[in-house]
Amino acid sequence: MSEGKSARVLVVTSGKGGVGKTTSTAALGAALAHLGQKVVVIDFDVGLRNLDLVLGAERRVVFDLINVINGVAKLPQALIKDKRLENLFLLPASQTRDKDALTEEGVAKVIAELRTKFDWIVCDSPAGIERGATLAMRHADAAIIVTNPEVSSVRDSDRIIGLLDSKTEKAERGESVEKHLLITRYHPWRAARGEMLSIDDVLEILSIPLIGIIPESEEVLRASNVGSPITLNAPLSAPAKAYFDATKRLKGEQIPMQIPSESRGLFNKLFGRKAA
Amino acid sequence: MSSLICQRQSLTFRARSYMAFVFTPQPPIADWLADLDATLERSKGFFAGHPVALDLSAAGLTPPEITQLTASLAERGIRVLGIEGIAPHDATPGLPPLLRGGRGAQEIEIPEPAAASAEPAPALPPQKQEPASLLIDSPVRSGQSVVYIEGDVTVLGSVGSGAEIIAGGSIHIYGTLRGLAMAGASGNPRARIFCHRFEGELLAIGPHYKTADEIEASLRRGPAQAWLDGNTLKITAMN
Numbered sequence: 001m002s003e004g005k006s007a008r009v010l011v012v013t014s015g016k017g018g019v020g021k022t023t024s025t026a027a028l029g030a031a032l033a034h035l036g037q038k039v040v041v042i043d044f045d046v047g048l049r050n051l052d053l054v055l056g057a058e059r060r061v062v063f064d065l066i067n068v069i070n071g072v073a074k075l076p077q078a079l080i081k082d083k084r085l086e087n088l089f090l091l092p093a094s095q096t097r098d099k100d101a102l103t104e105e106g107v108a109k110v111i112a113e114l115r116t117k118f119d120w121i122v123c124d125s126p127a128g129i130e131r132g133a134t135l136a137m138r139h140a141d142a143a144i145i146v147t148n149p150e151v152s153s154v155r156d157s158d159r160i161i162g163l164l165d166s167k168t169e170k171a172e173r174g175e176s177v178e179k180h181l182l183i184t185r186y187h188p189w190r191a192a193r194g195e196m197l198s199i200d201d202v203l204e205i206l207s208i209p210l211i212g213i214i215p216e217s218e219e220v221l222r223a224s225n226v227g228s229p230i231t232l233n234a235p236l237s238a239p240a241k242a243y244f245d246a247t248k249r250l251k252g253e254q255i256p257m258q259i260p261s262e263s264r265g266l267f268n269k270l271f272g273r274k275a276a
Numbered sequence: 277m278s279s280l281i282c283q284r285q286s287l288t289f290r291a292r293s294y295m296a297f298v299f300t301p302q303p304p305i306a307d308w309l310a311d312l313d314a315t316l317e318r319s320k321g322f323f324a325g326h327p328v329a330l331d332l333s334a335a336g337l338t339p340p341e342i343t344q345l346t347a348s349l350a351e352r353g354i355r356v357l358g359i360e361g362i363a364p365h366d367a368t369p370g371l372p373p374l375l376r377g378g379r380g381a382q383e384i385e386i387p388e389p390a391a392a393s394a395e396p397a398p399a400l401p402p403q404k405q406e407p408a409s410l411l412i413d414s415p416v417r418s419g420q421s422v423v424y425i426e427g428d429v430t431v432l433g434s435v436g437s438g439a440e441i442i443a444g445g446s447i448h449i450y451g452t453l454r455g456l457a458m459a460g461a462s463g464n465p466r467a468r469i470f471c472h473r474f475e476g477e478l479l480a481i482g483p484h485y486k487t488a489d490e491i492e493a494s495l496r497r498g499p500a501q502a503w504l505d506g507n508t509l510k511i512t513a514m515n
Binding site: 151156165205 | 365414415417419420426433434436437438452454
C-alpha cells in the first residue's frame with residue numbers, strides 16, 4: 001500500500017432502511033476504483049452486515065472492523081482486496097456483535113489510518129440515527145444521501161441532513177459536510193402518473209444538490225444476488241450508467257443530468273412490434 | 277415660615293407602576309395552598325423578596341379568612357403587596373391595601389429545579405423589553421427544534437416535516453412550512469404565524485392550535501397567516 005495519500009471520506013447514508021445505501025456504496029466504490037482511484041469501502045452496519053455479500057467477498061472475511069477497533073487484528077489484516085478491481089478494498093462489519101462495539105476513538109483511529117493509504121474512504125451507514133449511523137458520518141468530508149422518491153424516505157433524509165449539519169466533526173469545527181442527493185429506485189412511469197414524488201418535489205424539500213438519479217431496474221437486484229456491484233456486473237445498464245455519471249460528478253466533473261424516462265423505451269417497444 | 281410653606285407646596289408625587297406576581301387562589305384554599313407548596317418545593321425561594329399581589333375575585337373569602345390567608349403566605353416567606361378583587365368594605369385596615377387597574381403581563385414560568393436551585397429568585401422581566409428576534413438562514417430539518425421564547429423567529433428556508441419552531445412572539449417563514457409552528461408561547465395573544473407556503477402539520481398560537489386535518493385544504497401550498505381572534509385560531513391566505 002502506498003503511503004502519503006489523503007483520502008476523502010464519503011458517507012453513504014439515508015436514515016431509512018431499504019432505500020439502497022449498500023447497493024449504492026458498492027456501485028460507487030467500484031466505479032471510483034474503475035476510474036483509477038484507490039478505494040476502501042467500510043461496512044458500519046455492525047450486526048447486520050451486507051456489504052460483503054453485495055461485493056461477493058463474504059467467503060473471505062477473517063477479521064472485521066470491530067476486531068481492528070479492539071486491537072485483535074491490524075488494519076491490513078482486516079482489509080479484503082476485491083478480486084476484480086485491484087484498487088478496491090472492503091473493511092467488513094462484524095456480524096456477531098452490535099453497534100455498541102463501535103467506539104468513537106476506535107473509529108477515529110481506523111479512519112485516520114485509512115486516510116493515509118487511500119484516495120476514497122466510502123462509509124456504508126446503517127439505517128437509523130443511532131450510534132452506527134452517527135459514527136459512520138462522524139468523519140465525513142462529503143455525504144451521499146440516498147433517497148427514494150416517496151415521503152417517508154424524504155423526511156428521513158431531511159432528518160439525516162440535519163444530523164450531518166450538527167453531529168459531524170466538520171460541523172463541530174464550523175465547517176460544512178459537502179452533501180449530494182442520490183435518488184434511487186426511480187420509476188419513470190410511476191412518476192409520470194403522479195404515484196411518486198417528482199424529482200422537483202424531492203429537491204425542493206431537501207434543498208441539496210442532486211448527484212444522480214438511479215432508475216429502478218431488475219439489473220440492480222440481479223447484481224446484488226451474484227455478489228457484484230452493478231457498475232461491474234452490467235456496466236452498460238441504465239442504473240450502472242447513472243452510477244458512473246454520479247461518480248464522475250463526485251470527482252468534480254460536469255456531467256449533464258439525465259432524468260430517466262421511458263418514452264424512448266416505449267417508442268422502441270412500439271417500433272419493435274411494428275417491425276416484427 | 278413662608279419658605280417652608282413654599283417648599284411643601286413644591287412637593288410632588290409621581291405614580292409609578294411595578295411588576296408583581298399575581299396569585300389567584302381558588303377555593304378550597306387548603307388545596308390551593310397545597311399546590312403552591314408543591315410549586316415552592318420545586319423552586320425554593322422563587323417568590324422570596326418579590327412583590328406578590330392577591331387576586332381574590334374567585335376566592336370568595338371573608339375578611340378573617342383573608343387575614344388567615346395572608347398569614348399562611350407570610351409563613352412561606354411570601355409578602356403580599358396588595359389585594360384586588362374584593363369589595364372596599366372588606367379591605368379592613370389590617371390587610372394589605374386594595375389594588376385597582378392592574379394591567380396583565382405575560383405569564384411567568386416557574387423554572388424547573390435544575391435551573392432554579394437555591395439561587396436567589398430570577399429578576400422579573402422588565403416592563404419594556406428590547407425587541408428580540410432570532411434569524412435562521414438555513415432550512416430547519418426534520419427532527420430539529422427551534423425554541424425562542426424571547427421573541428420572534430424568522431426562517432429564511434423551509435421548515436421540514438417533523439421539525440418544530442416555538443416562539444414567544446411571531447413566526448415568519450419565507451420558505452415552506454411542512455412541520456409545526458407554535459407562536460405566542462409566552463402568552464402573547466397578538467403573536468402571529470406567517471409562511472410563504474403552507475404545508476404544515478400543526479399551527480398554534482398560545483394554547484390554541486389546529487392540526488393539518490382541521491385546516492382548510494384550499495390554504496395548503498399557498499402563503500398563509502395565522503392569528504388569534506379571541507379564543508379562535510384563524511388561518512387565512514395572504515394573497
